[in-house]
Amino acid sequence: MMEEWDELFSDAEHGELTEKQKKIIQAAIEMFAEKGYSATSTNEIARKAGVAEGTIFRHYKTKKDLLVAIVTPVMRRLVAPFIIKDINKVLDKKHETFEGFLRAMIDNRKKFIEKHWPIIKILLQEIPFHPELKEMFITYVAPEPLEKAKRLITDFQKRGQIIDAPPLSIMRLAMSCVAGYLAAGQLVSAQKWDDEKELEETIQFILRGVGYVPKKTI
Amino acid sequence: MMEEWDELFSDAEHGELTEKQKKIIQAAIEMFAEKGYSATSTNEIARKAGVAEGTIFRHYKTKKDLLVAIVTPVMRRLVAPFIIKDINKVLDKKHETFEGFLRAMIDNRKKFIEKHWPIIKILLQEIPFHPELKEMFITYVAPEPLEKAKRLITDFQKRGQIIDAPPLSIMRLAMSCVAGYLAAGQLVSAQKWDDEKELEETIQFILRGVGYVPKKTI
DNA sequence: AATGAAAGTGAGCAATCACTCACTTTTTTG
DNA sequence: CAAAAAAGTGAGTGATTGCTCACTTTCATT
The missing domain is CATH 1.10.357 (Tetracycline Repressor; domain 2)
Incomplete structure (x- = not known):
């Protein structure tokens, strides 16, 4: 599952991403695509990404x-x-x-x-x-x-x-x-x-x- | 806003619908179309329909x-x-x-x-x-x-x-x-x-x- | 008018929600 | 290498979630 799409998110405006940030985005994409945005909880995303829920909100305000x-x-x-x-x-x-x-x-x-x-x-x-x-x-x-x-x-x-x-x-x-x-x-x-x-x-x-x-x- | 689409739901399999049931369906359609299914709460539907939340679950199990x-x-x-x-x-x-x-x-x-x-x-x-x-x-x-x-x-x-x-x-x-x-x-x-x-x-x-x-x- | 069924109610439930914050760990910098 | 900055944590927040249930009201049937 290691793909190179993460370049998409590490362009000029974002700068480089940490490992955890990549994991968050990857997990969020998979969950949103599978269950939809509203039906996916930040808790689920955090668990799937192997990250604390607080980490998500450190990088994304909402x-x-x-x-x-x-x-x-x-x-x-x-x-x-x-x-x-x-x-x-x-x-x-x-x-x-x-x-x-x-x-x-x-x-x-x-x-x-x-x-x-x-x-x-x-x-x-x-x-x-x-x-x-x-x-x-x-x-x-x-x-x-x-x-x-x-x-x-x-x-x-x-x-x-x-x-x-x-x-x-x-x-x-x-x-x-x-x-x-x-x-x-x-x-x-x-x-x-x-x-x-x-x-x-x-x-x-x-x-x-x-x-x-x-x-x-x- | 009085339309006749409620015939759609009162066919053979459903039988006749009460006023409140019609209101529930009408409100649910509007909310689901506007915010999406997951983002709409049963509470919102009940309020919009002018009905108690329990009434929804009397007619629809979930x-x-x-x-x-x-x-x-x-x-x-x-x-x-x-x-x-x-x-x-x-x-x-x-x-x-x-x-x-x-x-x-x-x-x-x-x-x-x-x-x-x-x-x-x-x-x-x-x-x-x-x-x-x-x-x-x-x-x-x-x-x-x-x-x-x-x-x-x-x-x-x-x-x-x-x-x-x-x-x-x-x-x-x-x-x-x-x-x-x-x-x-x-x-x-x-x-x-x-x-x-x-x-x-x-x-x-x-x-x-x-x-x-x-x-x-x- | 009496009776049973169906319709309607709303307080209350445990679970879950998005989000915060005081704190620890890691990384960067002078 | 010390100090500052950034990244990461997880227990805890009040609000909200879908749903239940004991109860009242309305309605159809005799």
Whole structure:
């Protein structure tokens, strides 16, 4: 179970973490993902982390502070690659086709989501109940990343590769399909789920949906 | 705030409900939707319902029993129309085109979801934490409704209206798009969201995605 | 009008909750 | 190496939790 996700929490704003602090965060992630935030007691977290309950409150003033500390860095990293990919995109012109871009983006985000799935589950569960989280989410998502993704899609539209629908609608629909694909993968029993086939089906569906024209024959 | 959703809970299995029982369920729905199941105390529910706390436990043995009582009938009704529509469909042959069927189905389910949104929110929130709910959901959804929906889609495929992808994949992708459309409508500020336009965009995206051929010209 | 069942009550229960604080241990620093 | 700072502890806090139970009120049936 020794993973390297603890780098997530030891970035600039937090500084280095002690062993006990890492254990607390790890235990909290596991418990929150399993039972939910409200149903998990600080006592349980302390016991699972092998730490005194007081230690938790030494580092996090309240239980909610602990939640925010867990969820914030993931939220930031979830949307960041949209910007990074955009820069590589516009400057390096690596992906000539929309299909190539779509495949790269799905692959990239899918791996991130799989790696940090417990935290993302917590994030999705708790957002409706904590206005601060919702505001934080909106801050990180809008408006820059959305603007850049918008420009990206507009670019593909100008190159005649995809249909002339509103860029934000296209983004929403493509993301819906990918989210549905990931959710179904979690829900359906593993034996009945052919992941590669479903992924390919999803990509083709999106490509038809955006009216993809394979290559621009100049 | 006087609605008629209380019929949901006074069906065959429950019998008639007293005024206080209705108040309890109504208060519980509001609180669960607002704060979540775990974060809501039975004390709060009782106060909001204008009822003694003991009254709650007279009718529901535990707090979880109350949750299950709220969520079960909605779960059943959420998937039932798939069967009903199917019967009308296969027998009455009302919808000649896939597009007509899609529009009718979206309209029907959208209205149901909007009407019972608080309960559905509770359902989505709590399913991950209560195995009984998940099992109940699977029981109601699979296998009959899924099988029937599958046959419906196969039928449209045979008529050459839509592409020959796996029916379950098609279902998943179409439902993802609709779910994303509904979720976005909840998330985006009302002034920026043109509902009718986004719905139309969603439908067209699905139709292109399934390779819809408008009418079968015999 | 009498009677038994069902509905409703609220004080009270042990358990648990998030959190505090006086204290000890470890680490950092001049 | 001594002193200060930071990390860690766990018994203890009052408040709150889900739930019980002896009791009263309401209702349906004869």
